[in-house]
Amino acid sequence: MVRLFRDVLQEKDFVVTAEIGPPKGTDVSRLVHHIELLRDRVDALNVTDNQSSVMRVSSLAACRLIVEHGGEPILQLTCRDRNRLALQSELLSAWVLGVRNVLCLTGDYVTVGDHPEAKPVFDLDSVQLLQTVQYLNQGRDLAGNNLEGATDFLAGSVVTPEADPLEPQLVKFAKKVRAGARFFQTQAVYDLDRFRRFMEQARRLLAQNQMGPVKILAGIVLLTSAKMARYMNEHVPGIMVPESLIEQLTGAEKGKALQVGIQIAGRLIRQIQQERLCDGVHIMAIGKEERVPDILAEAGLA
Amino acid sequence: MIVAERKPLDEIEAMLASAERVLVVGCGTCVAVCMAGGEKEVELLASELRMRAQASGQRRRIDQVTLTRQCDREYLDALAAYVEEYDVLLSTACGAGVQLLAERFDGKLILPALNTRFIGTAEGPGVWSQRCLACGQCLLHLTGGVCPVTRCPKNLLNGPCGGTNHGKCEVNPENDCAWTLIYRRLEKLGRLDLLDAIQPPKDYRPMTKPARLVHPAFQTESAPPTK
Known part of the structure; x- marks a missing residue:
């Protein structure tokens, strides 16, 4: 029996979560395979919400599959596709279906995805969505109406440690904490010196504002090739893969770049844990969920 | 101000279809400033359409006029005398102007020659950017x-x-x-x-669309103050 993520966050020294993506289409066999593969190996499984604005099976449906297969899901919920009615309805539905954790996100813009002509919603922002979760937890909705039965979600959000400039990002981080975020899963980190500096700033901010316990899990995105690393550096804001890591990937024997990527991820996780840089890691193996156990083994966490 | 851009000529021509008598109606306000539908642009559009008609051997008379402002009823009355001479009015106003023209001359087919883009400011010569969503x-x-x-x-x-x-x-x-x-x-x-x-x-x-605004000085019993 898996434990509630809320309890794990409180009790465990080093928390590990991983991300899985729902299929585009109704064949969930791969998704179920990933759930079964990872359910007992990590503390909770995030499910993306139409990731990169590409239409797929909903996060909620996949989270329900995780519940049915004995895992602990984290519902990712973005503000891109739903107005405040639909967001609240989705949250109530998630609770009814046994989902206990929610990660509140702004969401990518629609034009990066596979339906670029779609109307973007963004009725609420991620801070307001976090507040909305708190209202539902208190038994009322965003309009102040009473609910027949409240939720009791553990809410989290994201932060980009390498955002440039960082100050406005920290303003929003503080607002998210005040709006009820109890855990953060960060954008990918690769340069741990820079991440250390971010954590110092974040911890100072939390202490100054006397904010309650907030757990931060460092985002680990699996590097699959030098090309992918370069692509992220050029096209994904807030991700900076250092040249030294790209060289390691370039230097890999033919067909072995992924193996090197797994070693890099394992090494990062090991170092984060040894130096207690933060409270855990969130592994995003985008499309290579199959290899998450290998990353955990490299990290000494298997 | 309102910033607009002209539709591609092919699209405008396709809208005109078989119309033989066309009046291009310009607007001297925002769209004149953003060089999309003022007097100069109307002249240019009319002559481009004339040349195209000539080249394809189509019988088409194209005249032009530019009003001070197309979004204000009082300036439209001047057209009343000769609107009947035309099959269609091709407006180079913003969407608001096109609609008022259609409302004023409800027996006439009114066509839009512009795409209205946004409320914005001039960044420099020929460059505008959106600044207000109203x-x-x-x-x-x-x-x-x-x-x-x-x-x-x-x-x-x-x-x-x-x-x-x-x-x-x-x-x-x-x-x-x-x-x-x-x-x-x-x-x-x-x-x-x-x-x-x-x-x-x-x-x-x-x-909530469509919005309506009554200036406090003009509020009467039939138009109660908005809350």
């Missing part, structure tokens, strides 16, 4: 005079998203990140405290 609830006093509702593609009210990129926007790297601008402005003004409060969800009721 949301009906201005919050520029909180954001250092930079509008996140208009300038952030995601309408974010509480700070930047993770896509902020060295001061630029991930949605269009040519645009500045509104929240970086806001932060820098407030920093310069020594008013970063304005960012402390969590902004509540926006009330979208003032944006």
